[in-house]
Amino acid sequence: MxxxxxKLNRRKFLLTTTTIVGGAGVVATAVPFLSSMAPSEAAKAAGAPVEVDLTGVEPGKISTVEWRGKPVWILHRTDAMLAALGKHDALLADPASKIQQQPPYATNPARAIRPPFFVAIGICTHLGCVPVFRPEPGAPDLGADWPGGFYCPCHGSKFDxxxxVFKNVPAPRNLEVPAxxxxxxxxxLIGADKKAG
Incomplete structure (x- = not known):
């Protein structure tokens, strides 16, 4: 030889060794970097479905739970509340819920699987404020035609x-109903439907 x-064999050896060491360095650097992009256990838990016991939610009362960092309301509507739902459709912007803000199984006048229980994300569809529960019909500050519902104190949006959502308020859409x-x-179980398990 x-x-x-x-000299050529030595150059090939050095090139091969450098490539292997460099590749190992790239992998050693990329693995922790890519792993840091995966959601943490806390984030996974925050997005997990939430189980709710309905026995403590009396008729006419509302309970709030947190799911994915958002308030979710469970309202146990009375018979009178349910009977009033169809009587003010002319005041509503989307009474038939044509804009899909709910799963297909909640596309009905009560927007619920079981009409007595209304489940919704408690965030106004205008700018993200949290409306307040105002169940009293004809409340003086909300007008004689107020059937009871949710009022957003930030900009005056109203929901039954x-x-x-009512017509002529800042909120453009109905409240969202989660799966x-x-x-x-x-x-x-909030956050999962029958199809998902």
Whole structure:
């Protein structure tokens, strides 16, 4: 073997070694970087479905739970509240819920699987404020035609007891109804529907 061949073999060896060491360095750097992009256990838990016991939610009362960092309301509507739902459709911007703000199984006048229980994300569709529950019909500060529902104090948006938005208010859409399913008569799972498990 002459000097030129020895030099060429040495160059190939050094090039191969450098490539292997460099590749290992790239992998060693990329793995922790890419792993840091995965959601943390806390983030996974925050997005997980939430189970709710309905036994403590009395008729006419509302309960709030947190799901994905948002307030979710569970309103146990009375018979009178349910009967009032169809009587003010002319005041609503989207009474039939044509804009899909709910799963298909909640596209009905009550916007619910079971009409007595209304489940909705408690965030105004205008700028993200949290409306307040105002169930009293004809409240003096909301007008004689107020049927009861949710009022957003930030900019005056109004929603009825099915989360449907009134006409001529800043909010453009009905309140969002999340995916949910019943595990039993008194157990509700928010964040998953029958198709998902």
């Amino acid at each position: 002459d000097y030129a061949d020895e 007891l099915a989360g449907r 949910y399913t019943y595990l039993s008569d008194n157990r509700l």
